[in-house]
Structure formats: C-alpha cells, structure tokens
Amino acid sequence: MADNKDTKLTHFDADGKAVMVDVGGKQETRRVAVAAGSVAMSRVAFDLVKSGSMAKGDVLGVARIAGIMAAKNVDRLIPLTHPLLINRAEVDFSFDEEDCRVEIEAMVSITGKTGVEMEALTAVAVAALTIYDMCKAVDKTMKISDIRLLSKTGGKSGDFSRAD
Amino acid sequence: MADNKDTKLTHFDADGKAVMVDVGGKQETRRVAVAAGSVAMSRVAFDLVKSGSMAKGDVLGVARIAGIMAAKNVDRLIPLTHPLLINRAEVDFSFDEEDCRVEIEAMVSITGKTGVEMEALTAVAVAALTIYDMCKAVDKTMKISDIRLLSKTGGKSGDFSRAD
Amino acid sequence: MADNKDTKLTHFDADGKAVMVDVGGKQETRRVAVAAGSVAMSRVAFDLVKSGSMAKGDVLGVARIAGIMAAKNVDRLIPLTHPLLINRAEVDFSFDEEDCRVEIEAMVSITGKTGVEMEALTAVAVAALTIYDMCKAVDKTMKISDIRLLSKTGGKSGDFSRAD
Amino acid sequence: MADNKDTKLTHFDADGKAVMVDVGGKQETRRVAVAAGSVAMSRVAFDLVKSGSMAKGDVLGVARIAGIMAAKNVDRLIPLTHPLLINRAEVDFSFDEEDCRVEIEAMVSITGKTGVEMEALTAVAVAALTIYDMCKAVDKTMKISDIRLLSKTGGKSGDFSRAD
Amino acid sequence: MADNKDTKLTHFDADGKAVMVDVGGKQETRRVAVAAGSVAMSRVAFDLVKSGSMAKGDVLGVARIAGIMAAKNVDRLIPLTHPLLINRAEVDFSFDEEDCRVEIEAMVSITGKTGVEMEALTAVAVAALTIYDMCKAVDKTMKISDIRLLSKTGGKSGDFSRAD
Amino acid sequence: MADNKDTKLTHFDADGKAVMVDVGGKQETRRVAVAAGSVAMSRVAFDLVKSGSMAKGDVLGVARIAGIMAAKNVDRLIPLTHPLLINRAEVDFSFDEEDCRVEIEAMVSITGKTGVEMEALTAVAVAALTIYDMCKAVDKTMKISDIRLLSKTGGKSGDFSRAD
Numbered sequence: 001m002a003d004n005k006d007t008k009l010t011h012f013d014a015d016g017k018a019v020m021v022d023v024g025g026k027q028e029t030r031r032v033a034v035a036a037g038s039v040a041m042s043r044v045a046f047d048l049v050k051s052g053s054m055a056k057g058d059v060l061g062v063a064r065i066a067g068i069m070a071a072k073n074v075d076r077l078i079p080l081t082h083p084l085l086i087n088r089a090e091v092d093f094s095f096d097e098e099d100c101r102v103e104i105e106a107m108v109s110i111t112g113k114t115g116v117e118m119e120a121l122t123a124v125a126v127a128a129l130t131i132y133d134m135c136k137a138v139d140k141t142m143k144i145s146d147i148r149l150l151s152k153t154g155g156k157s158g159d160f161s162r163a164d
Numbered sequence: 165m166a167d168n169k170d171t172k173l174t175h176f177d178a179d180g181k182a183v184m185v186d187v188g189g190k191q192e193t194r195r196v197a198v199a200a201g202s203v204a205m206s207r208v209a210f211d212l213v214k215s216g217s218m219a220k221g222d223v224l225g226v227a228r229i230a231g232i233m234a235a236k237n238v239d240r241l242i243p244l245t246h247p248l249l250i251n252r253a254e255v256d257f258s259f260d261e262e263d264c265r266v267e268i269e270a271m272v273s274i275t276g277k278t279g280v281e282m283e284a285l286t287a288v289a290v291a292a293l294t295i296y297d298m299c300k301a302v303d304k305t306m307k308i309s310d311i312r313l314l315s316k317t318g319g320k321s322g323d324f325s326r327a328d
Numbered sequence: 329m330a331d332n333k334d335t336k337l338t339h340f341d342a343d344g345k346a347v348m349v350d351v352g353g354k355q356e357t358r359r360v361a362v363a364a365g366s367v368a369m370s371r372v373a374f375d376l377v378k379s380g381s382m383a384k385g386d387v388l389g390v391a392r393i394a395g396i397m398a399a400k401n402v403d404r405l406i407p408l409t410h411p412l413l414i415n416r417a418e419v420d421f422s423f424d425e426e427d428c429r430v431e432i433e434a435m436v437s438i439t440g441k442t443g444v445e446m447e448a449l450t451a452v453a454v455a456a457l458t459i460y461d462m463c464k465a466v467d468k469t470m471k472i473s474d475i476r477l478l479s480k481t482g483g484k485s486g487d488f489s490r491a492d
Numbered sequence: 493m494a495d496n497k498d499t500k501l502t503h504f505d506a507d508g509k510a511v512m513v514d515v516g517g518k519q520e521t522r523r524v525a526v527a528a529g530s531v532a533m534s535r536v537a538f539d540l541v542k543s544g545s546m547a548k549g550d551v552l553g554v555a556r557i558a559g560i561m562a563a564k565n566v567d568r569l570i571p572l573t574h575p576l577l578i579n580r581a582e583v584d585f586s587f588d589e590e591d592c593r594v595e596i597e598a599m600v601s602i603t604g605k606t607g608v609e610m611e612a613l614t615a616v617a618v619a620a621l622t623i624y625d626m627c628k629a630v631d632k633t634m635k636i637s638d639i640r641l642l643s644k645t646g647g648k649s650g651d652f653s654r655a656d
Numbered sequence: 657m658a659d660n661k662d663t664k665l666t667h668f669d670a671d672g673k674a675v676m677v678d679v680g681g682k683q684e685t686r687r688v689a690v691a692a693g694s695v696a697m698s699r700v701a702f703d704l705v706k707s708g709s710m711a712k713g714d715v716l717g718v719a720r721i722a723g724i725m726a727a728k729n730v731d732r733l734i735p736l737t738h739p740l741l742i743n744r745a746e747v748d749f750s751f752d753e754e755d756c757r758v759e760i761e762a763m764v765s766i767t768g769k770t771g772v773e774m775e776a777l778t779a780v781a782v783a784a785l786t787i788y789d790m791c792k793a794v795d796k797t798m799k800i801s802d803i804r805l806l807s808k809t810g811g812k813s814g815d816f817s818r819a820d
Numbered sequence: 821m822a823d824n825k826d827t828k829l830t831h832f833d834a835d836g837k838a839v840m841v842d843v844g845g846k847q848e849t850r851r852v853a854v855a856a857g858s859v860a861m862s863r864v865a866f867d868l869v870k871s872g873s874m875a876k877g878d879v880l881g882v883a884r885i886a887g888i889m890a891a892k893n894v895d896r897l898i899p900l901t902h903p904l905l906i907n908r909a910e911v912d913f914s915f916d917e918e919d920c921r922v923e924i925e926a927m928v929s930i931t932g933k934t935g936v937e938m939e940a941l942t943a944v945a946v947a948a949l950t951i952y953d954m955c956k957a958v959d960k961t962m963k964i965s966d967i968r969l970l971s972k973t974g975g976k977s978g979d980f981s982r983a984d
Binding site for chain 4 (some may be wrong): 339365386387406409436445446463464466471473474488
C-alpha cells in the first residue's frame, strides 16, 4: 500500500530529488481536461465587466486571449511539466449575478503522452489574474477561488470528474 | 461621479479599446505588495507535502522557485501589464493542519512607476499551480482558493490592506 | 563625411562584428514613436473583419492584444535591441473601404535611453500577422505592406516625421 | 454558401468567441510554406547592407538568425496559433538593385497537423524588422512591404501558390 | 572525403548560409543523451553548498530546477536547434571533496527525430551558472569546466560514449 | 566572522528559504563585467570554424548573436536573478591555434542596482553551447571549459579582476 502510485509524489525520485518524469513509454491518446474557477468582485466591478463584455471595454475578451496563450506556456511556468502540443484550447465565462462572481471554465485537448490538466488549470488562473488586473482600479478586494479540475478523460489513470 | 477613477476600467480608452495605460507621468516610488492564497488537498497529499518540506521530495522548494520566476514573467502573461524591474520577491508557505490547506504568501517590492500587485498575485497563483502539479498523482480534487491582495503600499492611489 | 554617423551601421564595431551598442551615456528622455502598416485583403475577408469588429468574431480585438504584447517582447525578437520599460502602448485600426485594407497604427512611449521605433513597428507587424492568421481560411492572398515609421520624438537624433 | 468554410473565420466559435481551433482530427502530413516580403531603403542604406553581406557588418546574417528564431516562436506571438515542431526553416535574401529593395524569402516545413504559413510569414516579418533595426541610424524612411504567402503544400485545404 | 558528413558543418547550406537543417526525413526513435560538467570553487563556498544540500539553503535544489527548465528552453537559446518534446530530464550532483568541485550530470531522453545532446549540455551549463549565481557573494573565482557529452544513444549517427 | 557577508549565501533567508534578494536600497551605478571561457575541439572542427569565420559558414557570427541574446535573457534562465536593463553587450572570439581552442570573451555593462556578472557569464556559456551545436556533426568530444569572471567594476562590493 505504501508503494501505491496513488500515495507517492511522482515528481521525485527515490532520493527525493525533483525530476521531470519519463513519459517515453506512455501511449499517445486523445486527452481532454476541463478546469474551472471564479473571480468574486464588488457589484460596481461586476457590472463594469458585464457591460464591457457586451459593448466596449471587453475585459473578458482580453482575459480569454490571456488564458489561451497561458495554456501554451505551461512548460515555461511550471517547472516539472513536459512541453506538449495542444490541439485546442477554449476559455469561457459566465456570470453569477447573485454573488457578483465571474465564473471561468477552460477546456484543453491533446493527442499526446501526458494529460493537459495543468494547461486547463493554468488557463483558468491566468484568465482570472487578467480580470483582476483590468478591474483592480475599481476593486482591490477581488478574490480568485475554486480553481479546480472538473473533468479529465484519456490516459492510463482513467477518467475523472467531479460534481461541483 | 461617473468620471470617478474608481468606477472606470483604466485599461480601456474612451472608445472601449484595450490599451496599456500611460505611466510616463507617474513617480518612481518604493512600492510593496503582499498577496496570499491557498491549496486545499486530501490528508494524504497534505502529509506528503509536509513531510517533503522537511526531508526529501521538496514540493514547496520547487513551488517557491516557480512563484519567484513567475513574478518576473508577469508582463508576458498578463496582456496589459507593464514590464518592470522588481527589486525583490519572496514566497512563503504555512500549513493549516485542520483543513489540510497549504497557505501561500508572496511579497514583491519595486522602486518604480507602477505597483506590483499583479506580480505578487501571479507568484501566489503559479506557486499554487506548481503544488497542484506535483501532487496531482495523489489527489485530483485539490482546490486553489482565496488568491487575494493582502496589502499594498506606495503609489498615488494610497495604501491598502485587508483584514482576512 | 565617410565617418558621419548617418552613413554607418551602428550595430557593428570597427571590425564588422555585431554588438549591442552602448546606451550607457544616453539621457533618459521622454520618447514617442508612431508606426503604421496595412493588410490588404479580399472583399469577403474585409467585410468579415469589419462586421466582427462591431459584433462577434472580434479579429481586431485579438490583433490589438497581440500587437501590444509584441511591443513588450522586442528585445527577445530583434537580436541587437536593448531591453526597455515602455510606459504605454496602443494599437489602432481603421478601414480603407475602397481598397479593402485594414490600416494599423501603433504608438509606444517611454522615458528611457533609447527610442521605441522598433517597439511601434513590431506592434504593427505582429498585429498584421495576427489579422492574417485569423483570416487565412477565407483569403490566402492577403498582403501586409507599408510598415513604416510615421514619427518619432525625443532623443538626441532629433524628431522625425513623414508625410505619407 | 453562407456556411462555407471559405467565408467564415475559423478562429471564432458560433458565439463569436476566440478559440484555438481543434486540430485533433487532422492528419499528420508533410507541409511546406514559402513566404516573401521586402524592405525598401535609401541607396546609402542599401549599399551598406550589400557590402556588409559580403565583408564586414553582416546585417543579413543577423536578420537570417532572427527570422529563423522567430519561426520557432510563433505560438508565443500570434495568440490563436498552435505550438508545433517545425522540421526546417530557411531565410534567404536577394537584392533589387533598381529599387534599392532587399527581398526576403522564408521557407518552413513540418510533418504535422497544421500548416506553417504563419511560421514562414513571421520569419519574413522579423527578418525585415531586424534589417530595419540595424539600418535605422542611416535611414528612417525604410518601408517593409509585400509580406505574403508565395506557396503552401500539404494539408486538406490543398496546395496554393501565387504568381507574384 | 571532402563531402563526408563528418567533415562538414551541417548548419550551413552550400552557400554558407545558416539554416535549421531538415529533420523531416528522420526516424522517430528513442534517444538519450548524458552530459556532465563541474564548478570549481573555494573551500568556504564548497562547504556552504554541501551543508546547504543537506539542511537549509538548498543551492543544488534550485540549480536542479534551473537545469531542468533550461532543457525545455533550448530552442529559444540556441539559434539553429529544433523545437522538441523531451520525455524526461534529470540533473544530478556529486561532490569532489579533494578539489572542491561540484560535479553536475544531466540526462535527457526523447522519442523524436533529433538527438538531445544540446538539451543535456544546456541543462548542465545552466545548473552550473545557477550555482555560480548563488555562491558568487562568497567566491568570485569559481570556474565552470569540462562541459561535455558523456554518452548518446539512438539515431542514425550511432551511439557515442566517452571514457572521461 | 561567521556573520560576514563573504561567508554567507545571500540568496537564502535565515530559515534557508530561497529568495530574490532586495536590491531596493542599492545605488544605481555604472557596472561592467567581463567573462571568458573556451571550447576545445578537434583540429578538423577547429579549422572549419576558423575558415567559416572568414568566408562562408559563419559559426562565430551565429554564436555571437546567441550570446548577446542570452545576456538579455538571464532573468528567465537563472531563478533568483533580477530583471535588468543592460546598456551594452559584446561577445568576442579568438583562436588558440596550438590547443585547437576557441576562446570566448563577453563584456556587459549597465547603469543599475546590480552587477552583470551573470549576464557576461551566461553570454559566454550560450555562445559556447552554440559553437558546440554547430560543430557537433564533426566532433562530439568538444569540451567547454574555464567559464569564469575576468573582471567586474562598479557596485559596493568593489572591483574584482583575475590574472588568468
């Protein structure tokens, strides 16, 4: 049990040294990851983002581009990740009117040897940071939360999805 | 009131077009920003991170480097930010034993024309994503939350700090 | 006359070796550069870009972000340029209805030791390439032309502007 | 007709949101793209570039390297492009004596799922910008023009070539 | 004999122009490269690095991350290299007590069309430079030496290994 | 004595955590660093590099550009370095005929708060790696050695120079 893959950190060797793990023996399969997160903000900031997304001052258009570009940049940002050739990346937004939260969802897919969870999660995080940057003159108390993996398909470790 | 800086998105001009705002007239002052966030994880993952931070498998050592490097990379990640020369960057971690959360805090300072909130927030986000990457074989349900600005000093818009 | 600065390539030393020239003795002054260029395309592509810029499919919004980000990236792209801290960057578009051309204009400013011509020109070029990328499924015969410096102020070599 | 691929911008979804399009279902085929462009300059600048390319002050040698490196950097520069593994990149120059123009031609090839038009076009554009940078002390009126795709082979959309 | 591959520089064409060579016709095979190098330093610096690697001030932990990340960055650093998708990267250190030298060894593997010698050598060089950076307040006379390829397997040109 | 700056690693805090050290209080002064190194190679490779540097196949021209660009890239490569605005960068080569060694020397200067040793050393290392890359088809036994700081002027810690 102690040797079970599920209870060991794979990014370290037996001596505890950080390594980029070998994916040479892995299958090239179609893999998809979906991640989500949210930015909570003041009513004033929220209304500005919402109106901008329809007319001028397109905060979410800029955040979408930032998120997609970040998905292509993961191997430079996260030290032990593998470079990879993503097939597709999308970033979507929706509005939680009641709590003044912009909800972010990113989907990334690849035909490759490793999953793209980190790409989807990074797209969400950087889109959220970009929203923060563009709204910070109006609201400095924004909070980025609930960055999490929603689902993951393809690859040996099997599919994963969460309810919330 | 409608023209108040606090209720306008400064990253757009009068026509709603995205711009990198002019900081040419701003003072070079000493500015410090502190941001925080957390990664909630399973007990198993939490214990692995904690033990690793003491002996082998140093998850937090790797995440610290990733966060510091990300603070230097903000102008490439967030579209409308300015390139800048940060003086200092630190990333710290603490453990919330009860809730199995790794708490992250980043501090960045500069003598420059713009604040370093985005640098501190990005350091936190990328450190959190790195922790996620290194623990995801053990726990796919981790959640990154509460990425927020704790305090900010220096600059014309005045100091800011939040209680929580 | 043969030794006149205006008839020598400053990026090479006396032996013809490429160098990044010394700007250590230069003054920090306010400098502004404006560059322009155009993308000629088919009527079909032109109409799609125009309609998109008003409603959905915002080609020019994406191209603007790409141009601004490229202005921050010049020192990585053009070998002998200096890294620098631009104060501001803007990219604008207009439509030449008759010739189906999207006209691009970029303005970059800095308080620094070197001019920002290359930053403005690169912003124009990358915005144009981005328009090309987004329209190439519709028109492969697009042509990017007339990338040129419109004006330049600040710095020892004096102001410059061209009529066309 | 309205739904024809040739009259739609593929980088936007049905709601007009920018996406990196899915190439997961595409074939890996051998693809080659050739692009061209030119830099028009004063006689003085032109002669300096020409003489340099033979003896010392090798403007075109530096521009060639910049163009090749830019071909490898397209996914960071152009927001919705895919990362890809180019097999080969070449940048060539010739002289139009009459009009004092340096003609640039770039060829890029890949065995992959997407074409390399943007890589060839970007190599031309960055080589041209580099020539501009190295000659701008001598001539500020240079003009970069006619950046266009000369030919493209491989891929589902068929071969393309233009006469001029 | 004059045409023998072993006596020609493959990164130049028949006219002496730098090119990124065509690897389109090469086989995708498993390839591994191992490189090594060393940093010689004062006894004081050496003892600090050694003690740090056991307790606090983990110089080698930081240098390992820098080396691994550099292996992913070779196509941006070395002009005529190909972008590639490495499968694995490891950086190891040992101590030559007598000569106060930190020995560095890097191993990189790939399933691809080109070898990964440059990736392994660059990982060693950047790990060495990072050690230098972190120890330079204590010793400015450090020397980085003997960066060399230890072995290489896979690919058409056959296996290679050296004794020292 | 134990607290002497000269016997402590400044890149770690009192708890042994890696930090980017604060340079906010440092003076902006003119600083220059000169570094050197060498690449030893076979007679065949050496002769190819030498002849190329005169006629076609300009190995050293490419290596010079790579070294200069690397000097601008240090803050992305070496984790705890500061971003900075170098004023000037030069890379020179000479030939040690007897030992078939290409000698590399790089000089970098800045008016800033931190020294540029790492920039000069990195320029040397990357120029050396580029030479290796371009000659490796001819000689796999090349060795990069003696990367060291030759001199350093400016800054509080005083001037430094070494004899060899």
